[in-house]
Amino acid sequence: MIYKDNISITYPWQAQVWQHVNQNDKRMPHALLLHGRAGIGKYDFARYFSQSLLCANKSEAGHACGVCSSCSWFNDESHPDFRLLSPEQESETEGEDAPAKKTKKKTQISVAQIRDLSSFLSLTSHRSGGLRVILVHPAEALNLASANALLKMLEEPAEGVIFILVAHQLQRLLPTIISRCQKVNMPIPNETQALAWLGEQGVQNAKVQLAYLDGSPIKVFSEQLQFTQLNEIWRLLAQGSKLQPHIAAPALIANSVETGIVVLQKWMYDIVAMRLTKQIRYHATHIGALQALAEKVNLSGLFQLQKKLDELRKLALHPLNHELQMESLLLEYTRIFMSK
Ligand SMILES: [Zn+2]
Structure with a gap:
């Protein structure tokens, strides 16, 4: 994620898609599916979009203010109206129970994780009229059971809740899940855009590294x-x-x-x-x-x-x-x- 004056912004190659998702401000779909190949900044985009949806004072172009209480909660990973579902999250909590042995990294989002959402869904937003956001990353980590549990939630959308799914491999999702979401094809940076951005981050010999890491500037940077x-x-x-x-x-x-x-x-x-x-x-x-x-x-x-x-x-x-x-x-x- 890039930070400028404490405000995170999207990557340069995402300017158009940012406008696109902000067009339906008043009529937000209840589920978005951001898809595209790995390493192009989809997850960062999804996080920042979540923050902006929750921000109490976002700009006309839809950018989060970075300073309101909602933005501070979000940046502290403590926003009450935001949930992140990913395999890592589960392994962290289990790691505390088994400190002696390194726990195997989880690769799936379990059905229990989806069921835990029901109490979150039954509450209303902590701020009047506010939205609640659930980010699922990566969506292909859902197994059959958890995908079906999520599907039920997508079929009967709770008031004021927005699901954002991030997927590298669309073909690994249930077609019924895909059909419940508005699909957003995330742009791949071209070489010029990628090199310009890496130059701004102070990366040397970026061209060779970019070729090695499948054209992904995010991977080169990290x-x-x-x-x-x-x-x-x-x-x-x-x-x-x-x-x-x-x-x-x-x-x-x-x-x-x-x-x-x-x-x-x-x-x-x-x-x-x-x-x-x-x-x-x-x-x-x-x-x-x-x-x-x-x-x-x-x-x-x-x-x-x-x-x-x-x-x-x-x-x-x-x-x-x-x-x-x-x-x-x-x-x-x-x-x-x-x-x-
Ligand atoms: Zn804000």
Whole structure:
């Protein structure tokens, strides 16, 4: 989220969609579904829109004032007329009960979380004539039971309640949920917009990082530290058959096994791309190294390793010995190159 003089504002590429959602001020739909790919600022937008809906003193263009009591409550995460439903929220409360062992990160919004809303829905707003807002993020974290429970609430909308659903993958939602919401297609920043914004945030070498992180300026901004580590990892991967798994494995899993797997997947994607099309997608600063690897790679061996990585990524949360697991993957990596 961006703050200017204590007032949060939307991202530059969201100016039009901001106008769009503020047009129906008097006749707000009772459910909005903000959808679009990951990393374009949908959630920040949804939060800020929630704040502005609750603000007692919003501007003509719909912006929250940032200073009224409603805005202060909102910024303190204590607004009585606002609820956020997300998988993380549940794992935090459970974490207190089990401090010794790190609780597994929840990936679903449970039916209990939806049922907890009924008391919230049966109350009226804490401010006369005010709205109440429920933000669901990400909506694809609803399982069948919780989606059906939510559907009932959407079918019989409570007075003055607005649901805002945020989804990266529309196809994973129940069609009946989608049909109850006004869909808002969230804009993807083009490269110029993304680079301009990253420049304003003081990010160096933004262009390379933007290509690596699928054109998402938000990811580039939030992963600044990781990028220095990545340069070291790429230097190691460039060694191909000479890479030493026990040295590279700890670096790859420093953040999480999943991050390490994604780093390998993108690197191998570019080896294939270089071999087959002479073009790369993610590693503009490592063309030379990728070219050398592409000449020596055994493609069928590489495809097998890719398949394995895809499978492992789905299981990345399971409690194997991560370092050993990564070492054995890297050992396979060294074997997909023909040594000359
Ligand atoms: Zn305000």
